[in-house]
Amino acid sequence: MSRRTLLRASALGVLTGPALAACGDGPGLVRARPTLTHGIAVGDPRSDGALIWARSDRPATLVVETAATEKFSDVRRFTGPLLTPASDGTGRVRVNGLPAGQLVHYRVRLEGEDGATSETLSGVFRTAPTAPADISLVWSGDVAGQGFGINPDVGGMKVFATMAARDPHLFLHSGDVIYADNALKESVTLPDGRVWRNITADAKNQPAETLDQFRGNYAYNLTDENYRRFNASVAQIVQWDDHETTNNWSPGGTVAADKGYTERNMDTLATRSWQAFHEWMPLEPREAVDGRLYRKISYGPLLDVFVLDMRAYKDANTANIGPQGQVLGAAQTAWLIDGLKQSTATWKIVAADLPIGVVVPDGKTAFEGVANAAPGAPSGRESEIALVLSAIKANKVRDVVWLTADVHYTAAHHYSPARANFTDFDEFWEFVSGPLNAGAFGPNPLDPTFGPEAVFVHAPPAPNTSPLDLEYQHFGEVRIDGGTGELTVDLCDATGKVLFSKQLPPSRK
Structure with a gap:
């Protein structure tokens, strides 16, 4: 049975129980056995295993079994933590000691304190290879934004089924995993009279x-x-951005008084949002460099993924016009430079939750992203990116590609010193994709500092175009050929149609 066939067949039985509820919903509900309430998830794979995530409705121990086939005749058992209300019933366990570059079948169940066990849910993942092999990765961001949540009339978030059909090894979620600041109404009437209907909570x-x-x-x-x-x-390889907390937030900030918040301190909101993120996402914060997010995922000799945090260390949006600025912070900047320099992988993907050259205003005098629309030498947050780009050139680091989301359209940007105000860097590509299930916008203007050219752009004709128009919901796919090492990027719409493709041969060192 192929991995794709298994995915489709086994996934049909992933959830057969009652409608899911968040912790605290359904007061008085008593079950005879623990329940896996929100499915299962895989994250941050290595050559010998991956993280397995689940959630229980009551205190129970997480148990994961792995095998080489769906028959589970050669089972390995991994006992995870006791899932309790302290973590909202969530938890994860890293399964390890598995063969590299192999399809792994896994199944998850809960063992209650009274001996009762839950139903079993199953899935698959592939361990990272240790020899050159074909690799496929999809990426995008932005889920349930601008008032567009789960619409039962269209079958829910069908873009995830479209991506699954491509049978990728990895999914890079580039941020805005949730829209914590966006409430949902039962229905939204669109400008053309159509109605978007939401499941609410x-x-x-x-x-x-x-x-x-x-x-x-x-x-x-x-x-x-x-x-x-x-x-x-x-x-999955997951990141966060602003909407995990509140729109355009930065450390030390305050939510505007007209936004209707009782708690307006952004740092307080961020602390709560980070806890929820780490509870509900399949990553282990202790494995991150800073104990929170930024980290490197090595996926064999052909690929290293450098996962950035461009939110928790940035300065205020109003400060992004000065001579110096901060979007990574000194420690993360040094880590990225050193990591790229030391990487032996053919391709180095920098997973950035903000694009480099796209101008994203925050009001009339502030800027949300890296770019600040100021001509000339790098200024504000561009100064840290300039350090990284110069170090890439100085250390002769080859085959660096940047992937991002954030701006709710898809684009291919080529950066070149021949067009730039700042020239101490080698040309490179940045690919943008999104949203997954949110309002579509754009395109935005480009800042000339690093010489970007919009080689391809696909954006909606009007701002906040709804997910009913699937052609303006986007994801990207990266494929690396195990034989030639060639990297191909496809920019796709939510139906799976390829809108743009770029082939990049590896450098000959």
């Missing part, structure tokens, strides 16, 4: 402020069957 009735409201945003997304099936069989 208590946690989505207002912008999230409490820990349970942030948790409820993640729970809401995982009530979508397409999303849960995808999670069970595609290993």
